[in-house]
Amino acid sequence: MTPYLAEFIGTAVLLYLGCGVNANVSLKATYGNGSGWIVISFGWAMAVFVAVFIAADASGAHLNPAVTLALAVAKNFPWAEVPGYVLAQIGGAFFGAVLAYVQYRPHYATEPEPGTILGTFATGPAIPDTLANVLSEVVATFVFVLAVLFLAGPSFGEQEVGLGSLDALPVALVVLAIGLSVGGTTGYAINPARDLGPRIAHAVLPIRGKGGSNWSYAWIPFFGPLLGAALSAGAFILLAA
Structure with missing residues (x-):
């Protein structure tokens, strides 16, 4: 499996399970309806665990443009590989969100709230404050x-830059900690592909009564994580020196 294919498949699995838990908790008449934020946080953490485990050996399991950017800055991941990784991640995120929609299609057909539908795909602020x-x-x-x-x-040249399969659990636990502790403000995208791919899926899928895709907010979960990643790369260089 090529690195680009691994990034596509890994990110597709991440969003299939991630958007899936959102749908399971939020949409009407599912067995998980109303089970709450803790279930969502655990679901996303386990989605990360499975996706990293799948993609680790082939691509380093970046699964996130912010991670790819940070590895290019701090660990000499080849910049020439960055565009291919990012496109594969966004494409995989779109595909995974579509799969989750197919899984829950009858439930989407009976959901009356456009905001609930969008929230199963993309992130949004609990309180809008730019x-x-x-x-x-x-x-x-x-x-x-x-x-x-x-x-x-x-660094690149010593071995593959990224995560190994044994890193799946600790990374999942970091995601779980972020979700439980600080995820309630914006839905913690922490991944530009995680928000953009599903938001595009929401825009193009034929979901009755879905409403708009809130593109006016979309720049925040795209550029915010990239800025955070660049700052973390700089901090890592200082701390690891």
Whole structure:
């Protein structure tokens, strides 16, 4: 399996399970309806665990443009590989969200609230406040990516830059900690592909009564994590010196 295919498949699995737990908790008449934030946080953490385990050996399991950026800055991951990784991640995220929709299609057909439908795909602020929302994504991603950098392999040329299969559990636990502790402000995208791919899926899928895709907010979960990743890469270079 090529690295690009591994990133596509891994990110597709991540979003199939992640959007799946969102749908299971939020949509009407599912067995998980109303089970709450803790179930969502655990579901996303386990989604990360499975996705990292699948993609680790072939690509280093970046699964996130913010992680790819940080590894390029701090660990000499080849910049020439970055665009291919990012496109594979966004494409995989779109595909995974579509699969989750197919799984829950009858439930989407009976859901009357457009905001609930969008929330199963993309993130959004609990309280709209541009500065606070940006800071939430920047700081949460900073913590996440810094942990990933300390877990990841050495610089390119010594071995594959990224995560190994044994890193799946600790990375999942970091995601769980972020979700439970600070995820309630913006839904903790901490991954530009995680938000953009499913938001595109929401925009194009034929979901009755879905409403708009809130593109005016979409720049925050895209650029916020990238800024957090760049800051974490700089901090890692200073701390590891």
